[in-house]
Structures are given as structure tokens and as C-alpha cells.
Amino acid sequence: QLAMLWMRKIRSTEKSLSFSEIADRLSPVLFRGVTFSKGKKAADYIAHLGWAMYLKHRDGSANPGEVQPYFDWAIKKDPKNAYAHAMLGFWMLFRRQPLAEVKPHFEIALASVDVEAATRPDIRDLQLSALLNSGGRVVEAETLRVADEVRREAQVLSREKNRQILQIYEMNWKPERWEIVGTILSPEAHLGLLKFLLEGQTPSEGKILLHRFIEARLYQMQRERPPKPSIFINPFDNPWAAKNATAAFYKKQKLRF
Numbered sequence: 001q002l003a004m005l006w007m008r009k010i011r012s013t014e015k016s017l018s019f020s021e022i023a024d025r026l027s028p029v030l031f032r033g034v035t036f037s038k039g040k041k042a043a044d045y046i047a048h049l050g051w052a053m054y055l056k057h058r059d060g061s062a063n064p065g066e067v068q069p070y071f072d073w074a075i076k077k078d079p080k081n082a083y084a085h086a087m088l089g090f091w092m093l094f095r096r097q098p099l100a101e102v103k104p105h106f107e108i109a110l111a112s113v114d115v116e117a118a119t120r121p122d123i124r125d126l127q128l129s130a131l132l133n134s135g136g137r138v139v140e141a142e143t144l145r146v147a148d149e150v151r152r153e154a155q156v157l158s159r160e161k162n163r164q165i166l167q168i169y170e171m172n173w174k175p176e177r178w179e180i181v182g183t184i185l186s187p188e189a190h191l192g193l194l195k196f197l198l199e200g201q202t203p204s205e206g207k208i209l210l211h212r213f214i215e216a217r218l219y220q221m222q223r224e225r226p227p228k229p230s231i232f233i234n235p236f237d238n239p240w241a242a243k244n245a246t247a248a249f250y251k252k253q254k255l256r257f
Contacts, residue, residue, distance in 0.1 A: 003029040004048045004083075008122060010055065020059040023052035043078035046070055051087050054094070067091055085109040086123045090130040099139055102130070124150050128157070132164050137177065140168045141184040148189050151196040159200060166197045170207065173214050187221040194218075 003026045010022055017025075030052065033045035050070025056062035068091060074084035089105035106127045113119040124146070131143040147165050150157060157165070172181040185193065194215060203211065 003033070004044060007048045007051055007055075018059055019055035020061040023055045027052050040078045040081060043074040043081040044083050046074035046077065047081060047084040047087050050074065050084075050091075054087070054091055064095070080108055080112040082109040082112045082119055082123055085112075086126040090126050093130040093134050093139075096134070099134075099142060103142075120153070121155055124153075124155060128161055128165075132161065137172065137180040140172065141181045144168060144181065144190075144193065145184045147197070148185055148193045151193055157197075162197045162199075162201060166194075166201065169194065169197075169214055170210060173210070173217070187218040190218050191215065 007023070007026055007030070010019065027049060030045045030049050034042050034049070037045060047070065050067055050073075053062050053067045053070060057064060057067055068088065071084050071088035071091065074081050075088070078084070085105040086109040089102045089109070092102045092105070093099070106123070109123045109127075110120070113123055127146055128143065128150070131139055131146065143165060147157070168181065172178055182190070194211065198211065
């Protein structure tokens with residue numbers, strides 16, 4: 001169990017061991033786990049061996065063809081194995097395979113962990129990491145959809161993932177970019193997700209004005225005025241300055257209520 005946890009949480013810095021060095025140290029423990037386990041538990045160990053090969057591939061010490069066979073082996077042993085499907089989905093997106101082919105693997109992984117509350121955050125972390133490491137507005141829209149599911153599940157995202165997902169809003173608020181990303185959720189769900197992502201963040205004044213503008217657009221889509229005060233924390237000491245600055249930003253974007 002500890003070897004699998006270490007493999008999933010592995011981080012490498014200049015002062016630490018490389019991915020390959022850590023993977024090589026943990027792999028014998030995982031192989032031993034496969035030998036002395038059956039069914040789901042054996043498949044868990046096999047899936048993590050595949051993850052070890054992915055990490056070695058990132059370091060340049062393993063070929064791409066050495067990675068997926070482990071995930072396929074794990075799924076053959078346990079067809080609904082959560083880790084095998086989630087890690088395979090991550091690997092497929094890493095290899096730039098179509099999102100439509102990837103999504104079923106995460107769906108199987110999430111369906112198989114409904115009664116395993118301790119496992120579900122790991123699957124969500126793999127899913128969001130895979131999406132955030134990819135690109136394109138279709139993937140960005142899926143990222144927002146998944147992040148909103150995480151919010152509704154009352155899970156907690158890392159500060160870094162919050163920041164990365166928030167950037168999707170910051171880069172796609174213009175109408176020509178909003179068409180794909182914005183329609184993945186209802187305005188109400190977008191508002192809830194924005195509030196969720198901004199908790200604990202300390203954006204610059206310029207970013208806060210942009211966030212308030214996006215909030216206003218979403219309320220406009222619902223044909224409602226933004227509440228007073230805004231759902232976002234007011235960063236200004238002077239509330240009148242905040243009101244005037246926000247109004248100026250709205251005017252600049254030709255937004256009227």
C-alpha cells in the first residue's frame with residue numbers, strides 16, 4: 001500500500017532522486033505485491049507498475065510501448081479496476097489520443113469507486129491532471145465539467161489546480177471563445193464553480209476585476225443583476241474605489257444591465 005501511495009504522489013526536484021530512480025526502487029515491492037495477491041489487489045499493483053513505466057518514460061529511460069501493456073494486463077485481471085482505467089486514461093491523453101476515447105476509462109474508474117471514498121480523490125486527481133496537461137477548448141470545457149463535479153462532491157482541490165482551472169475562465173471569457181467552454185455548464189453552475197475556485201486565492205486587482213466581470217456576464221445570462229456585495233472578496237480598502245473600478249471595467253467591455 002505504501003509503495004503504491006508513494007508511486008502516485010511521487011515528486012522530483014533537482015535535489016531529490018529522479019522519477020526513474022524512485023520507480024526502480026519501488027517496482028520490486030510492487031512485483032512482490034502482484035505475486036502474493038489476487039484479483040483487484042493484484043490489478044492495483046500491476047496498474048502502479050504501469051505508472052512506474054510512465055514515470056520512467058518521462059525521464060527518457062523507458063519506451064512508450066512499455067507503458068500501456070501494464071494497464072491492459074491490470075484491466076484483464078480486474079475489468080473494472082479504478083487505478084488501471086484512470087492511469088490508462090491519463091496515459092492516453094498524455095499521448096494526445098482523442099478525448100472521446102479517454103472519457104470512458106475515467107467513467108469506469110469513477111463508477112467502480114462509489115463505495116471507496118478514500119480512492120475517489122486519487123481518481124479525480126489523475127483525471128484533472130490529465131486534462132490540465134492537455135490543451136484545446138474541448139478539453140478545457142471538459143476540465144470545467146469535471147471540476148464542477150468535484151465541487152458538488154465536496155472534495156478539495158490543490159491550490160495549484162484551482163489556479164490552473166481558474167485560468168480557463170480568464171482565457172475564455174470573450175464571446176468567440178466562450179461558445180465551447182461556456183456552454184458545458186449552466187450559468188448557475190459556472191457561478192458556483194468560480195466561487196469554489198477562488199476560495200483561498202489571492203489574485204491581483206486586475207484579475208479580480210476580470211473575475212467580477214465574468215461573474216456579471218454569468219448573471220446577465222440568467223437575466224439577473226449581480227448581488228451586492230459580490231460573491232467575490234473585495235480586495236480594495238475603499239469600497240467606493242472598488243465600485244468605480246468595477247463599473248469602469250464593465251463599461252470598457254460594453255456590458256450593460
